[in-house]
Amino acid sequence: MGSEFPFTLSDPRLGDLDCLVDGQPATAKSGKRFHVIDPGSGKSWASCPDCRQEDVEAAVQSSHRAFQSYSKWTPRQRAQTLLKWHEEIIAARDDLAKILVYETGKPLAEAYGEIDYATTFTWWFVGEAERVQGASIVSAIPGRRAVTIKQPIGVAAALVPWNFPIALTLRKASAALAAGCTMIVKPSPETPITALSVARLALKAGFPPGALNVLTTSLEGTPELAEALCLHPLVKKVTFTGSTRVGKIISSLCARNLKKSTMELGGNCPFIIFEDANLDQALGQLMALKWRHAGQACVSSNRVYVQRGIYDKFVGLVVQATSQLKMGHGMDEGATLGPVTTPRSLDRAEEMAKDALAKGAKLVLGTGSRDDSNSGGYFMAPTILTNVTDDMLMSQDEIFAPLLGLSVFDSEEEVVQRANNTAMGLTSYAFTKNVDRLWRLFESLEAGMIGLVSKPQAASMRNLRLIRSVQNTGNNSSAEAPFGGIKESGSGKESGKGVAIEEFMVTKTGTFTIEGL
Numbered sequence: 167m168g169s170e171f172p173f174t175l176s177d178p179r180l181g182d183l184d185c186l187v188d189g190q191p192a193t194a195k196s197g198k199r200f201h202v203i204d205p206g207s208g209k210s211w212a213s214c215p216d217c218r219q220e221d222v223e224a225a226v227q228s229s230h231r232a233f234q235s236y237s238k239w240t241p242r243q244r245a246q247t248l249l250k251w252h253e254e255i256i257a258a259r260d261d262l263a264k265i266l267v268y269e270t271g272k273p274l275a276e277a278y279g280e281i282d283y284a285t286t287f288t289w290w291f292v293g294e295a296e297r298v299q300g301a302s303i304v305s306a307i308p309g310r311r312a313v314t315i316k317q318p319i320g321v322a323a324a325l326v327p328w329n330f331p332i333a334l335t336l337r338k339a340s341a342a343l344a345a346g347c348t349m350i351v352k353p354s355p356e357t358p359i360t361a362l363s364v365a366r367l368a369l370k371a372g373f374p375p376g377a378l379n380v381l382t383t384s385l386e387g388t389p390e391l392a393e394a395l396c397l398h399p400l401v402k403k404v405t406f407t408g409s410t411r412v413g414k415i416i417s418s419l420c421a422r423n424l425k426k427s428t429m430e431l432g433g434n435c436p437f438i439i440f441e442d443a444n445l446d447q448a449l450g451q452l453m454a455l456k457w458r459h460a461g462q463a464c465v466s467s468n469r470v471y472v473q474r475g476i477y478d479k480f481v482g483l484v485v486q487a488t489s490q491l492k493m494g495h496g497m498d499e500g501a502t503l504g505p506v507t508t509p510r511s512l513d514r515a516e517e518m519a520k521d522a523l524a525k526g527a528k529l530v531l532g533t534g535s536r537d538d539s540n541s542g543g544y545f546m547a548p549t550i551l552t553n554v555t556d557d558m559l560m561s562q563d564e565i566f567a568p569l570l571g572l573s574v575f576d577s578e579e580e581v582v583q584r585a586n587n588t589a590m591g592l593t594s595y596a597f598t599k600n601v602d603r604l605w606r607l608f609e610s611l612e613a614g615m616i617g618l619v620s621k622p623q624a625a626s627m628r629n630l631r632l633i634r635s636v637q638n639t640g641n642n643s644s645a646e647a648p649f650g651g652i653k654e655s656g657s658g659k660e661s662g663k664g665v666a667i668e669e670f671m672v673t674k675t676g677t678f679t680i681e682g683l
């Protein structure tokens with residue numbers, strides 16, 4: 167199995183494709199490796215160790231040993247090392263961006279955008295490391311005082327998805343390391359190299375061997391490796407980002423030993439545009455949200471509800487803007503829409519488009535089918551359907567592909583009921599200039615995060631190139647605000663002040679009975 171990088175790395179150490187355990191390269195005990203595929207060509211360009219259950223013990227023991235000393239580091243030492251790591255990642259930005267393109271398929275500008283987004287987490291948790299505080303509590307009982315302290319929970323395991331592999335590895339690992347935990351990362355089989363790269367940079371930055379271990383595995387090996395990590399008694403915390411279906415399995419594995427877990431699961435996010443909205447702005451944000459990484463984000467606008475009076479006009483605007491997208495390999499000059507990362511996503515998108523068309527949706531752009539003309543890559547031209555209704559598969563489940571459906575609605579009451587009529591609750595978006603309505607929506611939409619937009623932003627959202635290069639335009643994800651869903655979109659928060667670092671900590675209460683008080 168060849169490991170021929172299709173580009174030259176400035177730092178050849180990032181081309182080391184073995185696992186990282188205890189600061190050393192490690193192969194799978196079986197000696198087996200699996201292919202890493204470029205979604206833009208369908209070809210293998212690297213290989214990584216195919217680890218299984220028998221490879222878990224060494225990594226956990228290493229992280230446990232590292233935890234004994236690392237958890238005693240002062241918060242300032244942790245913050246300083248996180249800062250050094252942050253700088254190392256920024257210095258490796260060019261290499262990391264190319265790796266991201268070949269792993270995920272996303273266009274190079276988006277890959278840079280992801281790295282910039284990712285390093286907001288390293289930066290944020292530099293600050294968080296030093297701000298963990300307990301409380302002092304006045305007792306109702308005379309002579310008694312109580313205090314709480316927060317302590318790192320122990321070894322954490324991170325199960326990271328393929329859609330934003332650097333951002334989500336850093337969101338999880340920065341919080342864990344800031345808290346004083348050590349971590350074992352299991353990246354997705356599609357995107358193992360980005361995780362290996364940032365872990366090698368963590369070692370270079372001065373984190374001790376074992377503080378951040380990485381075990382890679384194939385698609386076939388994933389359930390076994392994930393289960394072994396979740397059930398290992400020395401793993402005290404599991405953080406997972408992925409589908410609700412798999413999240414339920416991971417949650418139940420953790421529940422067997424009452425293990426603490428954070429679940430960032432699927433979305434089925436409604437994007438609601440009222441007649442009084444600034445259409446330019448709604449369009450700009452929809453373009454950024456929907457087509458970012460070919461529709462493969464959990465916070466992507468999955469169901470677009472447009473009020474009747476502006477429906478036809480808005481459909482026209484979306485079709486016109488979308489037809490300007492340039493589909494191509496992520497490294498192609500000017501490409502603004504890459505392939506999907508896995509062929510499974512194409513199968514699902516085709517099934518959804520077929521189902522919608524059979525139930526009365528109208529095709530206004532694209533084909534709803536894979537595009538096989540593009541050199542073996544996993545492409546689908548951006549597809550837009552109108553007359554989409556709530557009984558269609560694409561309204562009921564995450565699309566995760568460049569397929570967009572638009573539905574019509576009449577009243578606020580109706581659209582809120584339809585938006586909430588799902589098991590999911592990750593994020594919702596609403597566009598209106600009516601401030602009273604915005605507040606009502608904030609309270610009535612069932613989601614962990616709500617994007618509420620009432621007034622135009624300074625930058626013109628008509629500029630497609632600008633939109634494509636600004637990673638975070640059109641969503642409310644950020645390092646400083648709590649990120650996480652409700653309902654079947656998960657539990658726990660991954661960023662924000664206090665909440666995210668505390669996901670990796672335990673609270674201990676000390677009660678003092680003091681003579682003479």
Ligand SMILES: O=CCCC(=O)O
Binds near residue numbers: 333463
């Ligand atoms: O796809 C999930 C995460 C995307 C984000 O952090 O905005």
